[in-house]
Amino acid sequence: MKILVTGGAGFIGSAVVRRAVADGHSVVNVDALTYAACLENVASVAASPLYAFEQADIRDRAALDRIFEAHAPDAVMHLAAESHVDRSIDAPGDFIETNVTGTYNMLEAARAHWVRQGKPESFRFHHISTDEVFGTLGETGQFTEETPYAPNSPYSASKAASDHLVRAWHETYGLPIVMTNCSNNYGPFHFPEKLVPVVILNALSGKDIPVYGQGLNVRDWLYVEDHAEALLKVVQEGAVGRSYNIGGENEAKNIDLVQTICRILDDKRPSNHPYAEQITYVSDRPGHDLRYAIDPSRIREELGWRPSVTLEEGLEKTVQWYLDNEEWWRALQSRTGVGERLGTKG
Template sequence: MKLLVTGGAGFIGSAVVRLAVARGYEVVNLDALTYAACLENVAEAAESPNYAFEQADIRDRAALDRIFATHKPDAVMHLAAESHVDRSIDGPGDFIETNITGTYQMLEAARSYWTQAGKPESFRFHHISTDEVFGSLGAEGQFTEDTPYDPRSPYSASKAASDHLVRAWAETYGLPVVLTNCSNNYGPYHFPEKLIPVVILNALAGKELPIYGDGSNIRDWLYVEDHADALLTVLEKGKLGRSYNIGGENERTNLELVQTLCGILDRLRPKTPSSNGEGVGHNAPSYADQITFVTDRPGHDARYAIDPTRMREELGWRPSVTVEEGLEKTVQWYLDNEDWWRALQDRKGVGTRLGVKA
């Protein structure tokens, strides 16, 4: 089976590319190589004869038509998107253009290709989205696939719009689609502007560890390699026209998450005690001393949580790691791959507080 993966040089997309190639799929990686993309993310897959790369913008219909005609994929996994909430607050236009207009162009290119090929029943257009389209939860309850959409940020609104487009193309034109909405991802190759890599890298640099508000916002954390496995499961087994919520079954407050990261760093890369003997034994310095609470971002959703029943009962899938196990792997990966993240720290916006213009 040949997959066309959009955004395959990004965080989640590259995890899909690496896993798909390892499992014997042919993979065409379509990526515009914008600020958050990095071809180093797929270096191991790029050595395979089953891998091909196309640099193109998903808004460029002519380029998309050429790529479909050249590679003749059996399925599309559409992950290309602007995805950082804080950046969407400062510059919503990029999110409208990429996430809405880009998805429209992908759908039209895929529909044209599928139609010209005789509308094969085996073709799939798999649209990958986020749980943020459902809005914010209170202390109780979880998002299901039937939860009404209630996006609160320019990012989540643009992703909600793209989800609606995909469903409309399925209903109107019969395009064979499946959709997934995932919880917060983390793991190796996470671009250093999101919470977990920011905490790890700021801790190592002796900088403040910024937590929005009082740190009580809750997220369900999903290890990115588990997510890639879930996405391929949906592609292979999911029912046409069906959506699947993919969760990590690991709810934590932001404060709990940061404290866990600090504890892992304290074990794996202990801070050096002071020269006068302070900070030895039980009084050893901790990265948690660097935690700082900062002004909350506008429209910050209180809680996300996913009900994974459909993934578990229909497709037999569950996450393989707990958040503690996944965070341990993630911290160790950043400690072992300093060359990767140092090369990205000079990119626009990295290390700067964003999303404060509202």
């Protein structure tokens, strides 16, 4: 299968690219190389004859048309998105342009390609989204594929809008789509503005480890390589028009996650004090959802997938990766906004 992956130099996208090439698929990586992208993420496959790179912005329809004509993919895996909630609070327009208008452009470029090819039934447009479109949960319950949408941040609202566009292009034009909504990802190559790498890197540098509010917000944590495996399974085996929730089955309060990372660092890179002493509680961000939790029954029962990495195992692997790859993350720390407190303009 030849797969066009958007955002393939980003965190989740690069995991998909690496896994797809390893599985023998041809991959066309389309990425604008904005602040959160890094071609080092795909360096391990860059020399493969199965890999091609196209620098293009999904907001540029003409560029997308050229790429579809040049490569004629059998499937699209659309991951390119602005994804940091705090940045969406400060600059929501960027999220509308990329996540909504960019997805519209992708759908139209893919539809035009599909029509040119004679509308093959085997073609797939796989839209990768987030559990944040469902809003927030109380202390109990889980998101299912039937949970009503109730986004609470500019980021999640823009992703909800893109989800609705994808559904509409299937219902109106017959474009063969599949959709997935995932829980919080973590793992190697995670851009150093998200919670897990912030904890690791602030701990190592002796800085305060910021925890929003009292750290009681709960997330379901999904190891990124497990997620990549699930996404490739969906694009190949998922039912057309169907959506699948992908969760890690690893719920944890933010404060418990942070303390676990500190304990792992205490063991792997001892300091002259426990790293947990660097934890600092800071004012919460606006619209901070209390709890997310995924019911992964559909993907487990219909496609036979479930996560293989526990949270403790995944955090061990992740911490070790950051310890072993200092050159990678140091090169990214000078990028705009990294290391700053964002999302305070609300």
